[in-house]
Amino acid sequence: MPLCAFRARTVTKKGEPMALGSRWDRLTRSEAFNGYVLVSPTAIYAILMLAAPLATIVAYSFFKDGYLTIIREFTLENYITTWTDPVFRAVMLRSLMVSAMVTAATVLLAFPIAYYVSFHVPASRKARWLFLITIPFWTSYLIRVFLWKVILGYNGVINSGLMNLGLIDEPLTFILYNVNSIVLTLAHAYAPFAILPIFVALEKIDRALLEAGQDLGESRLMTFWRVTLPLAMPGVVAAVLIVFIPTIGDYVTPQLIGGGKIPMVANLIQARMLDLDNKPMGSAIAVSAMAIVTLVSLIFLFMNRRFLRGQR
Amino acid sequence: MKFPALRAYALFYLLFLYAPILLLPIFAFNDGTIIAFPLKDFTTKWFEQMFTTPALAQAVKNSLIIAVSSSILATTLGIFAARASTRFAFPGKAGIVGLIMLPLVLPEIIVAVSLLVVLLGLGIKLTTFTVILGHVLICTPYAIAILNTAFSSLDRSLEEAAYDLGETKWSTFRLITLPLVMPGIISSVLISFTISLDEFIIAFFLAGSEPTLPTYIFSQLRFPKQIPMIMALGTVLVLMSVILLTIAEYFRRRGIAKTGGTDTGGFL
Numbered sequence: 408m409p410l411c412a413f414r415a416r417t418v419t420k421k422g423e424p425m426a427l428g429s430r431w432d433r434l435t436r437s438e439a440f441n442g443y444v445l446v447s448p449t450a451i452y453a454i455l456m457l458a459a460p461l462a463t464i465v466a467y468s469f470f471k472d473g474y475l476t477i478i479r480e481f482t483l484e485n486y487i488t489t490w491t492d493p494v495f496r497a498v499m500l501r502s503l504m505v506s507a508m509v510t511a512a513t514v515l516l517a518f519p520i521a522y523y524v525s526f527h528v529p530a531s532r533k534a535r536w537l538f539l540i541t542i543p544f545w546t547s548y549l550i551r552v553f554l555w556k557v558i559l560g561y562n563g564v565i566n567s568g569l570m571n572l573g574l575i576d577e578p579l580t581f582i583l584y585n586v587n588s589i590v591l592t593l594a595h596a597y598a599p600f601a602i603l604p605i606f607v608a609l610e611k612i613d614r615a616l617l618e619a620g621q622d623l624g625e626s627r628l629m630t631f632w633r634v635t636l637p638l639a640m641p642g643v644v645a646a647v648l649i650v651f652i653p654t655i656g657d658y659v660t661p662q663l664i665g666g667g668k669i670p671m672v673a674n675l676i677q678a679r680m681l682d683l684d685n686k687p688m689g690s691a692i693a694v695s696a697m698a699i700v701t702l703v704s705l706i707f708l709f710m711n712r713r714f715l716r717g718q719r
Numbered sequence: 720m721k722f723p724a725l726r727a728y729a730l731f732y733l734l735f736l737y738a739p740i741l742l743l744p745i746f747a748f749n750d751g752t753i754i755a756f757p758l759k760d761f762t763t764k765w766f767e768q769m770f771t772t773p774a775l776a777q778a779v780k781n782s783l784i785i786a787v788s789s790s791i792l793a794t795t796l797g798i799f800a801a802r803a804s805t806r807f808a809f810p811g812k813a814g815i816v817g818l819i820m821l822p823l824v825l826p827e828i829i830v831a832v833s834l835l836v837v838l839l840g841l842g843i844k845l846t847t848f849t850v851i852l853g854h855v856l857i858c859t860p861y862a863i864a865i866l867n868t869a870f871s872s873l874d875r876s877l878e879e880a881a882y883d884l885g886e887t888k889w890s891t892f893r894l895i896t897l898p899l900v901m902p903g904i905i906s907s908v909l910i911s912f913t914i915s916l917d918e919f920i921i922a923f924f925l926a927g928s929e930p931t932l933p934t935y936i937f938s939q940l941r942f943p944k945q946i947p948m949i950m951a952l953g954t955v956l957v958l959m960s961v962i963l964l965t966i967a968e969y970f971r972r973r974g975i976a977k978t979g980g981t982d983t984g985g986f987l
Contacts, residue, residue, distance in 0.1 A: 442807030449800035453819045460833035523729045543736045546960045550953040554739035656826020673828040
């Protein structure tokens with residue numbers, strides 16, 4: 408690199424026209440070449456550490472599991488076993504349901520916040536609001552999840568507080584170790600993820616369109632319904648995907664809040680991979696889960712295609 | 720304010736976001752082994768216990784090594800990618816950038832499992848080094864998101880002026896570009912550091928027998944006796960991340976002001 412830089416300088420110093428430079432000089436000056444050279448360290452890292460490992464688990468999922476080894480022989484057995492296993496089906500269905508509930512709760516609760524910050528907070532204070540919203544997201548995820556266990560537990564903050572106030576005589580048992588408490592915890596953890604994309608979409612809306620709507624005789628509510636909401640939909644779609652995809656693979660919350668008795672798909676992958684040390688089976692589950700998530704996301708994108716048209 | 724109801728909702732929502740964190744200091748200073756009301760006396764013994772636990776000290780040391788290395792490496796890789804994607808057009812850019820940014824939406828368990836399978840397949844021993852490999856991967860997209868803002872608000876004519884005055888590509892980058900994007904770089908290092916310090920799943924799969932701070936906390940949550948100390952530890956961690964993030968936010972805004980851009984808010 409320093410060599411070509413030196414060469415480029417000597418050429419310009421002599422005042423030679425560019426066309427006389429060698430083919431190599433012309434290549435190093437081209438935009439595409441410079442782009443590739445610059446992006447290559449990061450791209451190579453991503454290929455080695457992400458693309459290759461992903462390809463490996465796809466390959467593993469078609470291999471046979473020998474005792475402590477992997478037999479490199481093509482088989483569909485792992486997939487057949489996985490898809491006919493009632494445990495996998497139950498866990499996958501539960502993961503999809505929990506993620507769908509978390510996504511619905513997060514996005515519905517987040518929309519008014521994004522709307523408030525975008526439309527009713529003075530421009531100078533917007534950054535401060537966003538900062539306040541994102542701070543909890545950056546603080547220890549594990550401890551935040553555990554705190555919900557402390558709040559909802561048998562001897563937890565809610566139960567001990569309510570008993571202390573004399574409102575209940577014995578601890579409420581229905582608030583921990585169930586699907587609802589998992590949904591609550593995840594919705595809390597992923598809240599900022601939903602707010603930011605919706606906020607960005609709302610910020611892009613030309614305010615003159617809203618005035619035009621009202622000038623043409625629409626009520627405030629109808630303007631919101633027919634102008635603001637459709638224009639904000641790309642943000643809502645992004646928020647849905649950004650919350651849905653990571654929550655389905657969450658490991659910590661089902662483990663801590665569900666007490667290990669309500670596993671989601673990540674817990675199943677971990678159990679097959681580490682506890683049972685059956686890597687082909689674990690890979691098959693991971694690949695199946697990824698395929699299902701991708702399929703659901705694509706269906707969702709397809710359903711919302713009219714809002715996304717002309718956005719790119 | 721035109722919408723008092725909306726404002727009240729927003730404030731209530733903030734309270735909901737912060738409620739669990741606010742409990743941390745309350746129980747960290749509470750002289751009782753059970754996390755419940757009514758509160759007992761004020762005590763600082765849980766904080767003292769933190770400093771006399773050797774396993775915790777080891778976990779902190781491992782985590783700091785991992786977080787410092789990952790944040791520097793991720794930011795370095797981020798600078799390359801952000802510079803390439805904001806300054807140059809090249810065929811296949813969307814695909815390459817898409818792959819680099821993929822960990823942002825891919826469930827972490829998938830990243831962890833696939834890396835684990837490859838590392839074990841190659842016979843590489845699981846240590847703090849293997850955790851760094853994984854953390855660099857997941858921190859890089861965040862670094863790029865921050866650095867993209869820094870690089871794209873850069874005025875290209877400043878660099879062209881430097882070329883015209885006889886500077887080379889490298890010296891222009893060092894003397895003009897780098898100082899202008901420096902606030903973005905600092906912000907990116909701090910954010911990557913915070914992410915790495917907090918990351919659990921990848922550390923859980925790839926750390927082998929070396930505990931990191933989150934895996935240590937996870938292993939202690941099973942013992943009710945240890946919970947008050949974890950609350951004290953949590954208080955310290957939350958305070959530290961708030962301080963780090965405030966500094967990161969300060970540099971991010973200063974960077975935008977320096978290059979004359981407008982603040983679009985938010986890290987993401």
